Amino acid sequence: MPISETEIKELTHRLFPIHRSQTGTGVRETLDVLGDFGIQLDRIEIPSGTRCFDWHIPMEWNINDAYIADMAGKRLVDYRQSNLHVVNGSVPIDQTMSFEELAPYLHTCGLPDALPYRTAFFQDTWGFCINQIQLEQLRRQKQLQVKIDASYFPGCLTYGEATLSGETHRTILIWTHICHPSLANDNVSGIATAAALYHRLHQLTRREYNYHFVFAPATIGAIAWISKNEDLLPGIFYGLVLSLLGDDSNFTFKKTRANNHFVDRCLENLKTIGHWPASIRLFEPMGYDERQFSSPGINVPTARITRNPEAGFPQYHTSADNLDFISENRILESVELVFELLMMAEDNCLPVNTSPKCEPRLGQRRLFSAFGDSESNIKFQKAVLWVLNLADGTHDALEISSRSGLPFQEILTAIHTLEMHGLIQIRKVNP
Numbered sequence: 117m118p119i120s121e122t123e124i125k126e127l128t129h130r131l132f133p134i135h136r137s138q139t140g141t142g143v144r145e146t147l148d149v150l151g152d153f154g155i156q157l158d159r160i161e162i163p164s165g166t167r168c169f170d171w172h173i174p175m176e177w178n179i180n181d182a183y184i185a186d187m188a189g190k191r192l193v194d195y196r197q198s199n200l201h202v203v204n205g206s207v208p209i210d211q212t213m214s215f216e217e218l219a220p221y222l223h224t225c226g227l228p229d230a231l232p233y234r235t236a237f238f239q240d241t242w243g244f245c246i247n248q249i250q251l252e253q254l255r256r257q258k259q260l261q262v263k264i265d266a267s268y269f270p271g272c273l274t275y276g277e278a279t280l281s282g283e284t285h286r287t288i289l290i291w292t293h294i295c296h297p298s299l300a301n302d303n304v305s306g307i308a309t310a311a312a313l314y315h316r317l318h319q320l321t322r323r324e325y326n327y328h329f330v331f332a333p334a335t336i337g338a339i340a341w342i343s344k345n346e347d348l349l350p351g352i353f354y355g356l357v358l359s360l361l362g363d364d365s366n367f368t369f370k371k372t373r374a375n376n377h378f379v380d381r382c383l384e385n386l387k388t389i390g391h392w393p394a395s396i397r398l399f400e401p402m403g404y405d406e407r408q409f410s411s412p413g414i415n416v417p418t419a420r421i422t423r424n425p426e427a428g429f430p431q432y433h434t435s436a437d438n439l440d441f442i443s444e445n446r447i448l449e450s451v452e453l454v455f456e457l458l459m460m461a462e463d464n465c466l467p468v469n470t471s472p473k474c475e476p477r478l479g480q481r482r483l484f485s486a487f488g489d490s491e492s493n494i495k496f497q498k499a500v501l502w503v504l505n506l507a508d509g510t511h512d513a514l515e516i517s518s519r520s521g522l523p524f525q526e527i528l529t530a531i532h533t534l535e536m537h538g539l540i541q542i543r544k545v546n547p
């Protein structure tokens with residue numbers, strides 16, 4: 117059974133409130149929820165201090181409570197109302213101070229009712245994120261009680277991974293980040309898309325590729341995973357970073373650093389011939405974890421699929437990126453897009469014409485009908501002619517689709533029909 121909207125809704129509503137960070141209990145709780153969702157995850161814990169290339173795994177951060185209160189003890193800013201109130205990764209503080217002393221540690225955003233999302237990883241500082249009304253309330257106080265009950269301690273960085281095995285030794289890596297607190301599009305939507313995609317692929321009776329899913333904190337999580345898995349990298353056909361997939365906007369496909377990899381050709385085909393509403397961006401060394409996979413010493417071809425990219429919408433990294441901003445049907449649409457993309461790798465093949473000297477007699481084989489003028493029949497006959505023409509052993513099904521302007525699935529149907537008539541031999545590609 118495919119994953120339903122109700123199941124996606126339950127998943128996103130469980131994931132959203134969790135206070136995730138680079139490390140700590142929020143990441144583990146997120147992996148617990150994914151386990152409950154039926155994903156067979158291995159949980160990896162890498163101790164603080166472990167060297168990963170030029171980085172070290174940081175100390176683990178956890179938080180119990182935080183507030184800014186007036187001198188009567190009334191909380192004017194309360195962590196229990198929103199985990200976004202505390203700058204993620206803040207060091208502890210327990211002090212009484214004036215508004216002027218507190219002001220440098222307060223953050224607001226362009227949306228007056230919303231809280232910004234701020235982090236202080238690898239920095240020895242703290243802060244609060246507030247809306248404009250709270251800022252004015254605080255300004256009226258002479259003295260304020262400021263407390264962040266958080267701790268850094270030698271612990272671990274945590275990530276989860278799961279593999280769906282296929283028949284070849286080649287792997288497609290599905291990557292999404294799990295380090296943001298209560299933000300829905302960035303990245304509860306990416307986590308939910310990857311989780312539903314896992315089930316979609318799990319239901320296939322046969323898979324050509326292995327699908328390796330990793331749910332990890334951004335940047336340091338990617339660096340840690342890569343440094344632990346360097347021996348796996350040569351077996352990765354390509355990687356896909358999934359995030360920002362639940363809002364109403366069109367898709368944005370970010371191509372690999374190679375720019376002409378198979379997955380890049382697939383993305384172009386999905387946009388131009390598959391008619392997925394999308395824009396295509398060239399690779400740039402900014403963005404999410406495609407940066408780490410695309411570094412010169414790693415060089416795993418990695419594309420990224422988002423809808424509106426990061427910083428491309430006003431709600432980005434604010435409390436307005438909430439569950440009202442995303443929808444279950446958009447997440448399921450994202451799952452279908454990525455599934456269609458992956459099936460292009462599964463189904464691609466190299467057709468070779470066994471009767472390449474002039475056109476074979478298609479009418480005699482009932483492949484060409486003088487009366488078959490329905491739209492689908494005309495399309496099918498075009499697909500047959502394109503396949504026969506380009507099946508010289510140098511054009512794969514994907515290229516025939518792109519050259520002909522006919523959908524990939526139409527080309528596959530023509531290839532398999534021609535094979536049944538002995539006019540095409542099918543060879544494997546992209547092993």
Ligand code: ZN
Pocket residue numbers: 296302426433
């Ligand atoms: Zn983000």
